[in-house]
Amino acid sequence: MSINKLTYRKIQTAKPKNNPYKIFDGRGLYVLIKPNGTKYWRMKYRIKGKEKLRSYGRFPEISLDEVRNLAEEDLVLIRQDVDPIKIDIESRNNEKLEAKNSFQFVASEWIEKRIFTWKSEKHKADVIRSIELDILPKLGSISIKDITPVNVLECVRSIEERGVGETAYRALQRIRSIFRYSIATGRCLSNPARDLAPALKKIIVEHHPALPEKKMPEFLNKLENYQGSKFTIIALKLIHLTALRPKELRLGRWEEIGLSKSNPEWRIPGERMKIKGDKEHIVPLSRQAVGLLKDLRSMSGHGELLFTGRNNPARPISENTMNKAIAKMGYKGLHCSHGSRTVFSTISNESELWSVDAIELQLDHKLKDKIRAAYSRGSYLNQRRKLMQWYADYLDELKLKGGNRNA
Numbered sequence: 126m127s128i129n130k131l132t133y134r135k136i137q138t139a140k141p142k143n144n145p146y147k148i149f150d151g152r153g154l155y156v157l158i159k160p161n162g163t164k165y166w167r168m169k170y171r172i173k174g175k176e177k178l179r180s181y182g183r184f185p186e187i188s189l190d191e192v193r194n195l196a197e198e199d200l201v202l203i204r205q206d207v208d209p210i211k212i213d214i215e216s217r218n219n220e221k222l223e224a225k226n227s228f229q230f231v232a233s234e235w236i237e238k239r240i241f242t243w244k245s246e247k248h249k250a251d252v253i254r255s256i257e258l259d260i261l262p263k264l265g266s267i268s269i270k271d272i273t274p275v276n277v278l279e280c281v282r283s284i285e286e287r288g289v290g291e292t293a294y295r296a297l298q299r300i301r302s303i304f305r306y307s308i309a310t311g312r313c314l315s316n317p318a319r320d321l322a323p324a325l326k327k328i329i330v331e332h333h334p335a336l337p338e339k340k341m342p343e344f345l346n347k348l349e350n351y352q353g354s355k356f357t358i359i360a361l362k363l364i365h366l367t368a369l370r371p372k373e374l375r376l377g378r379w380e381e382i383g384l385s386k387s388n389p390e391w392r393i394p395g396e397r398m399k400i401k402g403d404k405e406h407i408v409p410l411s412r413q414a415v416g417l418l419k420d421l422r423s424m425s426g427h428g429e430l431l432f433t434g435r436n437n438p439a440r441p442i443s444e445n446t447m448n449k450a451i452a453k454m455g456y457k458g459l460h461c462s463h464g465s466r467t468v469f470s471t472i473s474n475e476s477e478l479w480s481v482d483a484i485e486l487q488l489d490h491k492l493k494d495k496i497r498a499a500y501s502r503g504s505y506l507n508q509r510r511k512l513m514q515w516y517a518d519y520l521d522e523l524k525l526k527g528g529n530r531n532a
């Protein structure tokens with residue numbers, strides 16, 4: 126039997142006819158030419174007395190040399206009475222099985238099983254976002270039984286290197302939990318994340334108590350009627366209206382404040398943010414925040430700092446000053462100045478009126494996807510302006526509810 130009869134030119138120049146026809150290369154390999162001009166690679170062979178037909182794709186996507194190599198590999202199997210089509214089916218089944226055993230697939234199952242136990246929408250969003258952005262890019266495509274402690278450590282250390290140690294610990298806890306589920310469902314035998322905590326930098330996890338929304342009407346009214354330093358009262362009101370970290374608010378300078386009528390905002394330099402050297406953080410200011418800053422300017426506008434210390438105008442007020450005032454109002458251990466960020470995040474997320482990205486950017490949380498983050502910084506600023514005015518108005522409504530209860 127002659128082989129290798131075909132050439133590239135012969136296939137290329139073969140014209141379609143009214144009916145499909147074949148031009149042969151040898152040993153069962155041929156090109157099937159359809160009336161529409163499409164050319165398909167086929168190979169006819171017999172195995173265990175039965176005639177079979179093998180498909181290899183289209184010409185020229187599969188070249189003549191490539192198809193000959195594929196056919197030769199199949200002919201080796203055929204001589205051993207092994208059907209290459211059966212091998213392909215088994216291979217595809219194995220690939221499907223591997224996909225079902227990938228970390229990403231198991232993590233999705235784990236979320237489906239656990240999501241009903243998570244009480245708040247914010248917590249659900251936080252867990253899913255953490256897995257999708259922090260964990261899956263590193264571990265998602267790997268078969269869960271093949272993941273080693275080194276793989277897991279590289280994943281959580283890449284998070285830790287961003288300066289967010291607590292986020293790295295939470296990611297490790299979630300990976301550990303996913304592996305426990307994987308063991309229970311027979312996907313793997315051991316948990317490579319089990320003993321890795323000591324390998325991470327030791328962090329002190331600060332717990333910032335925060336009031337639930339139902340307690341905010343009472344708190345806002347108590348704050349309105351608090352008999353203390355006006356500096357402290359304005360600081361506490363502003364921290365709830367801006368969602369800033371206490372340090373970012375306390376060290377605020379007048380040169381950062383722009384009170385233009387159209388788009389008032391507070392521009393905090395990157396070196397003052399939690400991760401130093403980052404881009405400046407723009408905080409849109411609501412009408413309520415602008416009013417407070419105008420009152421404050423009459424008190425401290427002659428200096429550099431917004432909030433000056435009682436005994437030394439060159440030094441800012443302390444976070445302890447704000448937290449002491451909250452304690453005096455009856456909320457010791459229940460709320461703190463940093464807890465205002467949790468209140469903002471919870472109310473904004475649970476309203477379902479605003480995108481998660483806009484809320485996260487307002488909190489100066491970093492979006493892990495660099496392209497998305499670059500896009501979001503600009504595109505969400507207008508939405509954040511609307512968000513912060515909506516939130517200030519919402520706090521006013523809550524305060525009014527508290528006032529009506531006390532009337």
